[in-house]
Amino acid sequence: MLERTIKTVVEHYGTPLYVYVKDVIRYQLAKVKRVFEGVRMLPTFACKANNNPRLIQLFLEEGFGTDIVSLGEYHASELAGVPRERIVWNGNGKTKAEMGFLKDKVGFINVDSVEEAQRWADFQSDANFFIRINPDVDPRTHPHISTGIRETKFGVHIDLIDEALSVLRKQGKKVLGFHIHIGSQITEVEPFLEAISIGVELSKKYGFGCINIGGGWGINYSGKELNLEEYRSKVVPLFSSFELVIIELGRYLIGPAGILVAKVEYVKRTPYKTFVVLDVGMNALVRPAMYGAHHGVHVLEPEEPWEESIVDVVGPLCETGDVIARNRSIPIPKCGSLMIVEDVGAYGFSMASNYNSHPRPAEVLIDLSTNEIRLIRRRESIEDLFRNVE
Ligand SMILES: *Cc1c(COP(=O)(O)O)cnc(C)c1O
Numbered sequence: 001m002l003e004r005t006i007k008t009v010v011e012h013y014g015t016p017l018y019v020y021v022k023d024v025i026r027y028q029l030a031k032v033k034r035v036f037e038g039v040r041m042l043p044t045f046a047c048k049a050n051n052n053p054r055l056i057q058l059f060l061e062e063g064f065g066t067d068i069v070s071l072g073e074y075h076a077s078e079l080a081g082v083p084r085e086r087i088v089w090n091g092n093g094k095t096k097a098e099m100g101f102l103k104d105k106v107g108f109i110n111v112d113s114v115e116e117a118q119r120w121a122d123f124q125s126d127a128n129f130f131i132r133i134n135p136d137v138d139p140r141t142h143p144h145i146s147t148g149i150r151e152t153k154f155g156v157h158i159d160l161i162d163e164a165l166s167v168l169r170k171q172g173k174k175v176l177g178f179h180i181h182i183g184s185q186i187t188e189v190e191p192f193l194e195a196i197s198i199g200v201e202l203s204k205k206y207g208f209g210c211i212n213i214g215g216g217w218g219i220n221y222s223g224k225e226l227n228l229e230e231y232r233s234k235v236v237p238l239f240s241s242f243e244l245v246i247i248e249l250g251r252y253l254i255g256p257a258g259i260l261v262a263k264v265e266y267v268k269r270t271p272y273k274t275f276v277v278l279d280v281g282m283n284a285l286v287r288p289a290m291y292g293a294h295h296g297v298h299v300l301e302p303e304e305p306w307e308e309s310i311v312d313v314v315g316p317l318c319e320t321g322d323v324i325a326r327n328r329s330i331p332i333p334k335c336g337s338l339m340i341v342e343d344v345g346a347y348g349f350s351m352a353s354n355y356n357s358h359p360r361p362a363e364v365l366i367d368l369s370t371n372e373i374r375l376i377r378r379r380e381s382i383e384d385l386f387r388n389v390e
Contacts, residue, residue, distance in 0.1 A: 003300055005366055006261055009373055010338060013362050015263040016280035018349050020055060020376075022367040024257035029062050032249060035232045041245040044088050046215050047073040049250025049346035050258070052363055054376040056080035059253065065107070067215070067248035071098055074105065088212070088246060090132070090181075092116075092154055099123050108246065110179040110212065114160050117167040125173065130212050130246075131156055131164050132179040133202065137195040139183035139216065142291050148182030148195055155180075161202070176244075178202055181214025184251060185221075189230045192216070200238045210244040217252035221343055222294040226252075251346040258345025260285055260361070261300075262324075264337045265316065274311045276333060281315010281322040283358045285344055286351050289321040296342035297325045299333040306331035313339070317356045349377075354385055 002021070009019060032043065045059040046067040056066060057080045065086025066077040077087055085107040091098075092112040096119070102109075103125040110132045111117050117131075134155030137148050147154045156164050161178075168175050180199040182191060196213050203211050218226045239245050262278040269275075287293035297313050299306075309332050313325040324341055333339060352360045359380035366373050 001368060005368065005371070005373070006259075006300065006338070006340070009364050009366065010261055012373075013364055013375060014379065015261055015338070016278075016284055016361040017261045018258055018284075018344070018361050018363040019261055020254070020258045020345055020363065020365045022058065022257075022365060022372075023369055025055075025058055025254065028253050028256060029059075031228060032247075032252065035228050035236065036245070036247070039236060039239050039245050040243055041247065042086065042088075044086065044246060044248050045253055046248045046250030047076050048350060050254045050348070050350050051076040052349070052376055053077075053079035054365060054374070055254060056082065060086075067250075068106070071101065074102060088248060089127075090179075090248070094119075096122070103127065108176075108212070111156070111164060111168065112154060113156060114164045114167060117164045120168065120173060121171050127174075128176045128210075129168055129173045130177050130179040130210075131161060131168075131175065132181070133158060133161065133199065135180055135182065135195040135198040137182050137191055137198070139186045139191040139195075140188060141183050141185050141216075141218070144291055145184035146182070147184075148180065158198075158202075161206075165206070177208035177210035177212065178206075179212035179214065179246075181248065182216060184216050185218040186216045187218035187224045187226050189227060189234055192231065193234050196235055196238055203242070209242055210246070211239070211242055212246035212248070215248040215250050215252070217249055219252055219255045219343060219346075221296070253346075255343050255346035258343070258348055260341040260344045260348060262339050262341065264299075264333045264335055264339055266335060267311075267332060274309055274332070276311050276313045276330075276339070278313060278315055278324065278339060280358075280361065281317045281324060282319065283315070283317060283355045284352045284361050285324060285341060285348050286353070287344075287347055288323055288325065289319075290351075295325060295344060297328055297330060298340045298342070299331050300338040300340055302331035302333060302337070308332070317358075319356075354380075357382075357385055359385060 087106040088108040136150040266277040282289040362379035363377040
């Protein structure tokens with residue numbers, strides 16, 4: 001079913017192509033809603049995982065707002081029609097220009113430092129302010145996506161909370177609570193429990209009835225994912241006395257819903273190794289090169305009888321790190337075969353670049369229950385790459 005649809009979509013839109021499956025998005029949403037059943041909350045989608053306004057719209061229809069970290073992501077939310085009161089603004093480097101523009105266009109602002117709190121003195125805002133705390137908890141994930149230990153640049157150290165709070169209050173800002181986000185692709189409940197418990201204790205101490213618990217839920221790239229039943233039984237009871245809990249989930253909502261479809265250009269055999277060379281690489285999907293991330297790879301409908309072998313799946317870029325998957329046992333594809341890279345809905349397209357002057361792929365949204373196929377972003381053209389040259 002999915003394989004046939006993918007072939008049809010590729011006939012229309014070519015490769016490389018990002019394809020998102022609505023049915024999977026619905027499934028992920030349902031799981032998240034079940035976890036928080038009974039909690040008074042504002043769920044948001046972290047746009048940095050995927051900024052396509054058509055996808056953001058799907059989350060909006062399900063009652064989600066957005067978590068934004070830039071003017072660009074504000075614009076994505078605006079294109080999707082997200083109302084002000086459902087937009088949360090995060091970031092450790094908010095510029096004066098951004099503050100002046102967004103101060104009355106978002107519902108919630110998470111302040112990252114005492115220095116930022118001081119800078120807010122120049123701006124009137126009736127938004128709801130939260131103070132992002134650094135709980136100094138190790139999320140046991142990749143160091144590049146670990147954000148809540150004291151060595152990282154994020155959040156207000158616990159010893160500086162009073163100062164941040166009094167700076168904001170002197171300005172007449174409405175401070176509603178604390179924000180905690182300790183990292184991404186976290187597959188154990190324990191770090192969440194530890195960090196959120198700290199946030200909950202502090203909220204009680206300061207008399208706050210609202211809390212923002214960030215995102216970071218890990219998905220199953222290669223065998224391990226966050227256990228939601230355990231999360232519901234251990235973490236959710238902490239929220240019983242809160243009147244508002246905000247979450248900011250990115251990867252969990254959209255990661256498993258996206259695949260990257262690529263065409264095999266070469267099967268290159270050397271005395272040491274076999275390389276499957278795709279028509280796309282780290283330009284469209286940087287996670288393997290950047291984090292050593294694992295993504296499942298499949299040959300679409302391999303021709304029988306196939307020979308299975310261990311290969312490196314690589315891209316066409318002039319860079320040794322341009323790898324999509326290393327040492328995988330797959331049926332050896334033919335030149336022209338299609339390959340699928342799994343779980344790329346989050347931090348896939350949104351981290352894509354034009355390195356080696358490759359245009360970025362198109363994006364398509366499919367609904368397997370209705371057979372609806374919709375192009376949601378055109379393929380970039382060569383002209384697009386040089387649009388701003390003077
Ligand atoms: C990146 C980020 C998120 C989303 O993280 P996921 O791992 O994609 O769920 C949420 N909140 C903040 C502050 C972030 O920086």
